[in-house]
Amino acid sequence: MQNLNYYLGFFLNQKNETMNKQNLILLISMALFIVSCNPNESKSAAANNNSFESQVDSILSSMTLEEKLGQLNLPSSGDITTGQAQSSNIAKKIEEGKVGGLFNIKTVEKIRGVQKIAVEKSRLGIPLLFGMDVIHGYETTFPIPLGLSASWDMDLIKKTAQMAAQEATADGINWTFSPMVDISRDPRWGRVSEGSGEDVYLGNQIAKAMVEGYQGEDLSLNNTMMACVKHFALYGAPEAGRDYNTVDMSRIRMYNEYLPPYKAAIDAGVGTVMVSFNEIDGIPATGNKWLLTDLLRNDWGFNGFVVTDYTGIEEMMYHGVGDFQQVSAQALKAGSDMDMVSEGFLTTLKNSVEDGSVSIEYIDNAVRRILTAKYKVGLFDDPYKYIDLDRPKKHIFTEENRAFARKVSAESMVLLKNENNVLPLKKSGTIALIGPLANTAVNMAGTWSVATKQEKSNPLLDGLKTVVGDKANILYAKGSNVDYDLEYEKLVTMFGKDIPRDNRTDQQLLDEALAVAKKSDVIIAAIGETAELSGESSSVTNLQIPQAQKDLLNALLKTGKPVVLVLFTGRPLAIVDEDKNVPAILNVWFPGSEAGLAISDVLFGDVNPSGKLTATFPMNVGQVPIFYNHKNTGRPLGNKEGKFEKFKSNYLDVRNEPLYPFGYGLSYTNFDYSNLKLSTDQMPVNGSINVSVDVTNSGNYDGKEVVQLYVRDVVGSVTRPVKELKGFQKIEIKKGETKTVTFQITVEDLKFYNYNLDFVAEPGTFQVFVGTNSSTENSVNFELIK
Ligand code: BGC
Numbered sequence: 170m171q172n173l174n175y176y177l178g179f180f181l182n183q184k185n186e187t188m189n190k191q192n193l194i195l196l197i198s199m200a201l202f203i204v205s206c207n208p209n210e211s212k213s214a215a216a217n218n219n220s221f222e223s224q225v226d227s228i229l230s231s232m233t234l235e236e237k238l239g240q241l242n243l244p245s246s247g248d249i250t251t252g253q254a255q256s257s258n259i260a261k262k263i264e265e266g267k268v269g270g271l272f273n274i275k276t277v278e279k280i281r282g283v284q285k286i287a288v289e290k291s292r293l294g295i296p297l298l299f300g301m302d303v304i305h306g307y308e309t310t311f312p313i314p315l316g317l318s319a320s321w322d323m324d325l326i327k328k329t330a331q332m333a334a335q336e337a338t339a340d341g342i343n344w345t346f347s348p349m350v351d352i353s354r355d356p357r358w359g360r361v362s363e364g365s366g367e368d369v370y371l372g373n374q375i376a377k378a379m380v381e382g383y384q385g386e387d388l389s390l391n392n393t394m395m396a397c398v399k400h401f402a403l404y405g406a407p408e409a410g411r412d413y414n415t416v417d418m419s420r421i422r423m424y425n426e427y428l429p430p431y432k433a434a435i436d437a438g439v440g441t442v443m444v445s446f447n448e449i450d451g452i453p454a455t456g457n458k459w460l461l462t463d464l465l466r467n468d469w470g471f472n473g474f475v476v477t478d479y480t481g482i483e484e485m486m487y488h489g490v491g492d493f494q495q496v497s498a499q500a501l502k503a504g505s506d507m508d509m510v511s512e513g514f515l516t517t518l519k520n521s522v523e524d525g526s527v528s529i530e531y532i533d534n535a536v537r538r539i540l541t542a543k544y545k546v547g548l549f550d551d552p553y554k555y556i557d558l559d560r561p562k563k564h565i566f567t568e569e570n571r572a573f574a575r576k577v578s579a580e581s582m583v584l585l586k587n588e589n590n591v592l593p594l595k596k597s598g599t600i601a602l603i604g605p606l607a608n609t610a611v612n613m614a615g616t617w618s619v620a621t622k623q624e625k626s627n628p629l630l631d632g633l634k635t636v637v638g639d640k641a642n643i644l645y646a647k648g649s650n651v652d653y654d655l656e657y658e659k660l661v662t663m664f665g666k667d668i669p670r671d672n673r674t675d676q677q678l679l680d681e682a683l684a685v686a687k688k689s690d691v692i693i694a695a696i697g698e699t700a701e702l703s704g705e706s707s708s709v710t711n712l713q714i715p716q717a718q719k720d721l722l723n724a725l726l727k728t729g730k731p732v733v734l735v736l737f738t739g740r741p742l743a744i745v746d747e748d749k750n751v752p753a754i755l756n757v758w759f760p761g762s763e764a765g766l767a768i769s770d771v772l773f774g775d776v777n778p779s780g781k782l783t784a785t786f787p788m789n790v791g792q793v794p795i796f797y798n799h800k801n802t803g804r805p806l807g808n809k810e811g812k813f814e815k816f817k818s819n820y821l822d823v824r825n826e827p828l829y830p831f832g833y834g835l836s837y838t839n840f841d842y843s844n845l846k847l848s849t850d851q852m853p854v855n856g857s858i859n860v861s862v863d864v865t866n867s868g869n870y871d872g873k874e875v876v877q878l879y880v881r882d883v884v885g886s887v888t889r890p891v892k893e894l895k896g897f898q899k900i901e902i903k904k905g906e907t908k909t910v911t912f913q914i915t916v917e918d919l920k921f922y923n924y925n926l927d928f929v930a931e932p933g934t935f936q937v938f939v940g941t942n943s944s945t946e947n948s949v950n951f952e953l954i955k
Contacts, residue, residue: 240535266291303337303346312578316780318366325577338555339560367797373430413446416449420926461505479509575766605648610625611665649720679720693733696718843862877897878938
C-alpha cells in the first residue's frame with residue numbers, strides 16, 4: 170500500500186490547492202488503480218489488465234480536454250535541439266497540464282525538479298515520461314550502431330542496451346528513442362550510421378536484442394527503460410540518399426526487405442513506435458492511416474503508443490497535405506498518439522473537436538495509450554521511481570562499464586586488408602601516428618551520442634600510449650586538416666565535435682608529418698570521416714575520404730614505410746585507391762568512449778579482429794544503391810571476372826561487384842571451409858533440414874569467425890534475390906582447430922511475401938551457401954517438397 174499512501178499523502182499535503190471534488194475523484198481512481206496494479210495482489214494478469222484499463226478510463230473521465238491534449242504533447246527540453254522548433258516556458262506548461270513527457274533533458278537532479286512540477290503543481294499530478302536519444306550507450310558510449318552491428322554478436326548487443334538502460338535510468342530517463350532499425354542500402358544517406366546496415370535478417374535479430382536489452386523482463390523496474398523503434402517506416406530509402414527525401418517503394422519490397430525489423434521489435438514487445446519523416450505512397454508517414462493503423466495496429470497487433478518524429482506534424486504542411494489544423498487532425502486520426510515538438514495536437518485539436526472534424530474517441534484512445542505506457546514503466550507506482558540521487562555515481566561511466574565498452578568496440582572493428590601481415594603491430598621500435606583523427610577525443614563517440622561526455626572519450630593517441638607503455642616510442646603529427654575547405658570542415662565538425670583548424674600551411678603540416686614518419690618503423694594513419702560527417706542531415710554525394718587526407722595518405726605511402734590505415738567512418742566509403750595502395754586497413758567506425766584503447770587492442774593483436782561488414786562498400790558512388798541480396802535480372806552478367814558484356818546488366822566503366830561485399834571482414838588468422846553438406850536433399854514443408862560445414866583455423870592466431878548461411882530460392886512465383894542471409898554463428902576457433910558448424914533450416918526461413926502479400930514458402934529447389942561472406946559460392950541444393 171506504499172503507493173496508495175504516496176498518493177494520499179500527495180493529495181492531503183498539497184500546499185497550494187484545496188481538495189476539490191475532482192481531486193477526490195482522481196484520488197479514488199488512482200487508489201483503486203494502484204491497488205489493482207500491485208504485483209503482490211493475487212489477481213490474475215488478465216483481471217489486473219482489465220481493472221487497470223477501467224482505472225485508466227476513470228482517470229480519463231476526470232480530465233478536461235485541455236489536460237488530455239497535454240498528455241499528447243512532447244516538447245524538447247531545449248537542452249538539445251534538432252530541427253527548427255523549440256518549446257519555451259516548459260515549466261509553466263507542465264504546471265498547466267500541457268505536457269505529457271519531455272525529452273533530451275540530462276541529469277537526475279534536473280529531471281527530479283521537472284517531475285516535481287508535474288506531480289505537485291499540475292492539477293492532476295500525472296507524472297511525465299522522460300525520453301532521450303540513448304542510441305549507442307549513455308555516458309559510456311559504444312560504437313555507432315552500424316559498427317555495433319558489425320560485431321554480429323547478439324548477446325553483446327543486448328548487453329550494450331542493458332547497460333545503456335542501467336546508466337540512463339540512473340540519470341532519471343525512462344524512455345529511449347532506440348532502436349533505429351531502418352534498413353538502408355544507400356551510404357550517401359548519413360543515417361546509415363545509426364542503423365544495422367542493409368540486411369533484413371540480421372536487422373531482425375538486432376532489433377529484438379536491443380528491445381529486450383532496454384526493456385528487460387520487467388519494464389517497471391528502475392533499471393529498465395521503454396524502447397521506441399524508429400523510424401516507421403522506410404526512412405532508410407530516401408531518393409538519392411538525401412535525408413528526409415521522398416520514399417517510393419513497391420509493397421512487395423516493403424514487406425520482404427524493409428518492414429520486418431520494425432515488426433521484429435514489435436514482436437519483442439517494444440513499448441513505442443516513432444514515425445518517420447518521409448512519405449509512403451504519397452502520404453506522409455505521420456498522417457498515414459494505412460501505415461499506423463491498418464498495418465501497425467490491426468495487422469501486427471501493436472498496442473503501445475506512437476510518437477511522431479521531431480516536428481513531424483508541422484512538416485506535413487510542407488509536404489503539402491493541409492494547414493496546421495488539418496494535418497494535426499490527420500496525424501491523430503491516422504494513429505499518431507504523441508506529438509513531438511510541433512504542438513499541433515495541443516493547439517489545434519480543440520478546434521477540430523468543436524467543428525466536428527475529430528471525434529473525442531481519437532483523443533481518448535491516444536491518452537489511454539500514453540497513460541498505459543506510464544503505468545507500465547512504473548510511474549503511477551512511484552513517479553520518482555527513476556530518481557535516486559545516489560545512482561549516477563554507482564552506475565554511470567563506471568570502470569566496469571568502460572571495460573565492457575572497450576571490449577565491444579574491438580569486436581565491432583573490421584579488418585579490410587592486411588597484406589603481408591603488416592598487422593598485428595609489435596609493441597616495439599618507433600611508431601608514427603599521423604592524421605587529423607589521431608588525437609581527437611570529441612569525435613570518438615560518433616553521431617547521436619547525446620549523453621556522452623565527449624571530452625572524456627579516449628583518443629587514439631592516448632590509447633596507443635597506454636597500450637604500448639614504455640615498450641615502444643610513439644610520435645605524433647596531425648599531417649593535415651580534415652579538409653582543405655574550411656567552410657566544409659566547419660559543417661562536419663559541429664556540435665562541439667571540432668578538430669581545431671591548424672593554421673599552418675598544408676605544406677608545413679605535411680613536412681612535419683613526413684619528418685615524424687622518417688624517424689619511424691611503421692606509420693599509423695588515422696584518417697577518414699569526422700563524427701558529424703554522418704548522422705542526421707549529413708548526406709553526401711562523394712563517398713571518398715576528404716581530399717586533404719587522401720593526399721596526406723599518399724605522401725605517407727611514398728615514404729616506403731609500412732602504413733596502416735585506421736579508417737574512421739560512419740558509412741561505407743568508396744576507398745578503391747586506398748584498397749589498392751595501402752597494405753593494411755582497419756575500419757574502426759566511431760568506436761565510442763573507449764576508442765583509443767580498443768583500436769590499440771586490435772592493432773597490437775591483443776584482440777584478433779572479427780567484425781564483418783553489414784553494409785556493402787561500393788567501388789564508387791555510381792554503384793549506389795548496392796546490396797548483396799539483389800535480384801538476378803533477365804540479363805545477368807555471364808562471367809565471374811566481371812568483364813563487360815554488351816546487352817548484359819552491367820556498367821561500361823566499373824564492375825558490378827562491390828569493393829567489399831556484405832559480411833566481409835578479415836582476421837589475423839585464416840579460416841578454411843570444407844565439407845559442406847545437408848542432412849538430406851529433400852525437405853518436407855513441415856520438416857527441417859540441417860546444413861553443416863567444417864571450419865578450420867589454419868593460421869597462427871586463435872580467432873573468431875562469423876560463419877554465414879545464405880539461401881537462394883531458385884524458382885519463385887515472383888522473382889527472388891540471388892541469395893539471402895538465413896543464419897549465422899559467431900564462433901571461436903583455436904589455431905589449428907576445426908569446428909563443425911551446423912545450421913537448421915525450417916520452412917519459416919524459406920517464406921516470403923508473394924504477389925498477394927501472403928507469407929508463403931513455395932516448393933522447389935533451394936540453393937544453400939555457407940561461407941565467410943556474402944560472395945561465397947560454396948553451395949549445395951535441396952528440394953522443398955509438399
Ligand atoms: C530524429 C530522431 C530523434 C528525434 C529526437 C529527430 O530529429 O529523427 O531520430 O529521436 O530527433 O531527438
